[in-house]
Amino acid sequence: xxxxxxxxxxxxxxxxxxxxxxxxxxxxxxxxxxxxxxxxxxxxxxxxxxxxxxxxxxxxxxxxxxxxxxxxxxxxxxxxxxxxxxxxxxxxxxxxxxxxxxxxxxxxxxxxxxxxxxxxxxxxxxxxxxxxxxxxxxxxxxxxxxxxxxxxxxxxxxxxxxx
Numbered sequence: 001x002x003x004x005x006x007x008x009x010x011x012x013x014x015x016x017x018x019x020x021x022x023x024x025x026x027x028x029x030x031x032x033x034x035x036x037x038x039x040x041x042x043x044x045x046x047x048x049x050x051x052x053x054x055x056x057x058x059x060x061x062x063x064x065x066x067x068x069x070x071x072x073x074x075x076x077x078x079x080x081x082x083x084x085x086x087x088x089x090x091x092x093x094x095x096x097x098x099x100x101x102x103x104x105x106x107x108x109x110x111x112x113x114x115x116x117x118x119x120x121x122x123x124x125x126x127x128x129x130x131x132x133x134x135x136x137x138x139x140x141x142x143x144x145x146x147x148x149x150x151x152x153x154x155x156x157x158x159x160x161x162x163x
Contacts, residue, residue, distance in 0.1 A: 008161050015160020022076040022153035024087050025053065026097070026111050029064035033111050035097035036061050037087040039155070039163065040134070041073060049141040051122060054134040059090075062135065069124045071139060072106050074116035078151040083113065107143045117152055120144035 020039035027034045040054035051073065055062045065071050076083050083101075091097045102114040112119035122139035129135050157163065 003161065008159070012159040012161050016157040018160070019154050019156055022084055022155060024074040024076065024083060024113055024116065025055070025061060026072045026074065026113070027061050027064040027068060027070065028110050029068040032064070033097050033103075034061040034064045034091075035087055035111075036090060037084060038073070044138055048125075050125070051120070051139055051141060053137045053139065055137060056134050060093075065124060065137065066127065070108050070110050071122055071124065071137070072110040072112040073120045073122065074113035075118040075120075076153040077115075077117040077148065078153050080115075080153060083115065084153065114147065117148055117150055118144065118146045 021041055023038045023041050025036050025038040025041075036055075036059060038053060038055065042052050044050045044052040053071070053073070055065075074083075086101065087097070098111055103111040104114045104119070106112055106119065106121035108121055108123075110121055112121070120141045121143040122141045124137055124139045126138040127135055128138070
């Protein structure tokens with residue numbers, strides 16, 4: 001169901017005031033690495049430690065994550081536009097998402113970014129297809145580390161109807 005222009009005008013700016021973080025979501029499946037910038041990430045539980053991640057339908061990383069059931073999140077440091085710019089536009093088919101980026105390997109072998117503020121490895125425990133343009137992944141955090149001191153990158157969108 002498409003959102004009407006009237007609703008976009010009346011609630012778009014309000015939705016855009018919901019703060020988001022800036023993360024690089026990574027996965028590895030069948031020998032291929034995948035990466036994308038993700039902003040709809042939230043801690044979802046204490047026990048087990050879990051996060052929720054919304055990923056747009058059609059993103060190649062979504063199929064890789066569903067197949068492997070593993071992912072990593074790299075937390076982008078405040079003000080670090082280098083990582084954000086590299087991953088914000090998405091990757092071209094066949095492009096190595098880690099070319100020019102210093103990657104480390106999580107205990108389960110998922111790539112994460114060494115220049116991130118922190119990284120977390122997680123195992124998908126549930127997916128939610130709620131009929132929207134994104135799917136919601138719930139993933140249990142199984143490993144992680146704070147790599148550098150500092151604050152995480154957060155942002156507000158001008159409208160809740162686009163990134």
